[in-house]
Amino acid sequence: METGLAQGTYIGSLDQGTSSTRFMIFDHAGKVVGQHQLEHRQIMPRAGWVEHDANEIWERTQEVIVASLKQADILGSDLAAIGITNQRETTVVWDITTGQPLSHAIVWQDTRTSEFLSALTPAQKDSIRFKTGLTIAPYFSGSKMNWLLANVPAANSENARFGTIDSWLLWNLSGGVRGGIHATDVTNASRTLLMNLETLEWDDELLSIFGVKKTSLPSIQSSSEQYGLTDPHGPFGTAIPIAGILGDQQAAMVGQLCFERGESKTTYGTGNFALLNTGTDIVRSKNGLLTTVCFKFGERPAHYALEGSVAVTGSAIQWLRDQLGIISNAAETEQLASSVTDTAGVYFVPAFSGLFAPYWRSDARGAIVGLTRAATKAHLARAALEAICYQTRDVIDAMIADSGVPMSQMRVDGGITSNALCMQMQADIMGIEISKPLIAETTALGAAYAAGLAVGFWSSIQELKSQWQESRRWTPTSTEQTREIGYSHWKKAVERTLNWVD
Numbered sequence: 001m002e003t004g005l006a007q008g009t010y011i012g013s014l015d016q017g018t019s020s021t022r023f024m025i026f027d028h029a030g031k032v033v034g035q036h037q038l039e040h041r042q043i044m045p046r047a048g049w050v051e052h053d054a055n056e057i058w059e060r061t062q063e064v065i066v067a068s069l070k071q072a073d074i075l076g077s078d079l080a081a082i083g084i085t086n087q088r089e090t091t092v093v094w095d096i097t098t099g100q101p102l103s104h105a106i107v108w109q110d111t112r113t114s115e116f117l118s119a120l121t122p123a124q125k126d127s128i129r130f131k132t133g134l135t136i137a138p139y140f141s142g143s144k145m146n147w148l149l150a151n152v153p154a155a156n157s158e159n160a161r162f163g164t165i166d167s168w169l170l171w172n173l174s175g176g177v178r179g180g181i182h183a184t185d186v187t188n189a190s191r192t193l194l195m196n197l198e199t200l201e202w203d204d205e206l207l208s209i210f211g212v213k214k215t216s217l218p219s220i221q222s223s224s225e226q227y228g229l230t231d232p233h234g235p236f237g238t239a240i241p242i243a244g245i246l247g248d249q250q251a252a253m254v255g256q257l258c259f260e261r262g263e264s265k266t267t268y269g270t271g272n273f274a275l276l277n278t279g280t281d282i283v284r285s286k287n288g289l290l291t292t293v294c295f296k297f298g299e300r301p302a303h304y305a306l307e308g309s310v311a312v313t314g315s316a317i318q319w320l321r322d323q324l325g326i327i328s329n330a331a332e333t334e335q336l337a338s339s340v341t342d343t344a345g346v347y348f349v350p351a352f353s354g355l356f357a358p359y360w361r362s363d364a365r366g367a368i369v370g371l372t373r374a375a376t377k378a379h380l381a382r383a384a385l386e387a388i389c390y391q392t393r394d395v396i397d398a399m400i401a402d403s404g405v406p407m408s409q410m411r412v413d414g415g416i417t418s419n420a421l422c423m424q425m426q427a428d429i430m431g432i433e434i435s436k437p438l439i440a441e442t443t444a445l446g447a448a449y450a451a452g453l454a455v456g457f458w459s460s461i462q463e464l465k466s467q468w469q470e471s472r473r474w475t476p477t478s479t480e481q482t483r484e485i486g487y488s489h490w491k492k493a494v495e496r497t498l499n500w501v502d
Contacts (some may be wrong), residue, residue, distance in 0.1 A: 008080030034072025076236030083244030083447030113143035133291025142193030244450030255442030268414035288358035308395030
């Protein structure tokens with residue numbers, strides 16, 4: 001494949017997240033040469049409902065593209081291609097004749113469809129779990145589409161089109177009412193409860209369960225291919241290949257270059273998302289994890305992943321700051337926790353609203369155990385960091401048990417990775433090496449990589465691997481005995497949080 005450098009010197013990446021939209025421009029070495037970011041409103045009309053204005057997201061998208069090009073002092077024609085990465089599961093319905101959304105987008109956090117899902121028969125639930133690799137939860141897109149069909153009359157029109165945010169942006173960027181492309185990639189389709197993991201196509205039985213017509217859905221394509229060209233009348237002012245789409249957590253896997261079976265990354269944010277590449281094997285979890293598509297590049301076989309989420313990690317540090325007041329900013333945690341050599345036997349399980357993977361216990365509530373008069377705020381701060389690491393180990397252990405794939409290292413990104421003490425704890429608690437990349441913007445970078453590979457801007461995965469640079473690595477210093485004693489005490493602490501809510 002010819003290099004894309006003749007067509008453009010840079011790659012653009014549109015990163016559309018839950019709270020904001022940003023556009024980033026990368027050079028051939030993967031370095032950021034321009035970026036701009038804007039927030040959008042969080043609309044919460046009633047308890048449990050979370051919505052976005054899809055038009056507002058499209059407006060912000062255009063604004064960040066124009067501002068990024070201006071900051072980088074380049075033209076749209078200097079881009080060889082663009083990629084898209086997005087908040088997953090959030091669902092939009094729009095009219096292809098007017099280009100207007102028919103309702104606010106229903107966000108992944110929204111829980112309004114719980115009642116519909118609880119009414120499904122056991123046989124339906126079993127079929128959904130087996131075919132999709134997902135659990136039965138309002139988190140995913142299928143029940144959101146069902147709600148829109150039941151509550152927005154125009155959603156039943158022949159002109160109505162459904163999609164996740166990537167589809168909405170692709171349609172608009174490629175011309176909208178002037179012939180926009182209605183497509184998605186396998187990673188986003190795998191989060192809808194409507195796609196069969198084995199066929200990588202919309203499944204007739206699943207469509208029937210949720211009452212969704214196949215004609216209203218986007219075509220499912222690979223994560224790295226040329227979907228079409230941008231509209232010259234749009235924010236780029238020229239026709240550029242749109243050549244990569246990935247859901248945000250899968251994009252971070254690609255940005256971390258986790259292309260091979262057994263490679264894993266954990267993104268540390270408000271909560272944690274850990275993914276393990278299981279290669280071309282579909283591994284169905286017996287330990288509370290999700291099975292999802294990791295990526296599919298062009299005509300090559302899809303790679304799958306196990307995914308585990310932890311509800312409270314970074315937000316545990318926010319709790320120390322905002323509710324307890326023992327730190328004034330998150331950065332203080334490392335210094336405070338470093339002032340003691342251990343937690344003095346204190347364990348903190350931040351199950352503020354239950355426990356996610358691998359426990360899935362909504363009856364759990366937070367607990368601090370092992371307190372003595374010797375315990376100080378420094379010990380509690382250190383226990384909070386340990387809690388982040390122990391919860392991550394819980395998920396990774398479940399992944400190893402499910403997959404049978406051993407793990408020698410884990411790549412990390414996200415806010416808490418700037419805390420060197422926490423990352424050393426992570427290495428010690430898991431007994432593996434922890435690696436942090438030099439370029440921290442792994443989600444946007446992953447979408448850029450997918451697009452760049454599709455147009456030959458980068459020649460191969462091997463070329464991407466050759467330019468990957470590590471900013472820091474942490475190696476375990478604890479003994480196995482110390483590690484296992486600490487983990488057994490953590491498991492005891494978790495037991496104390498269960499059955500709290502009747």
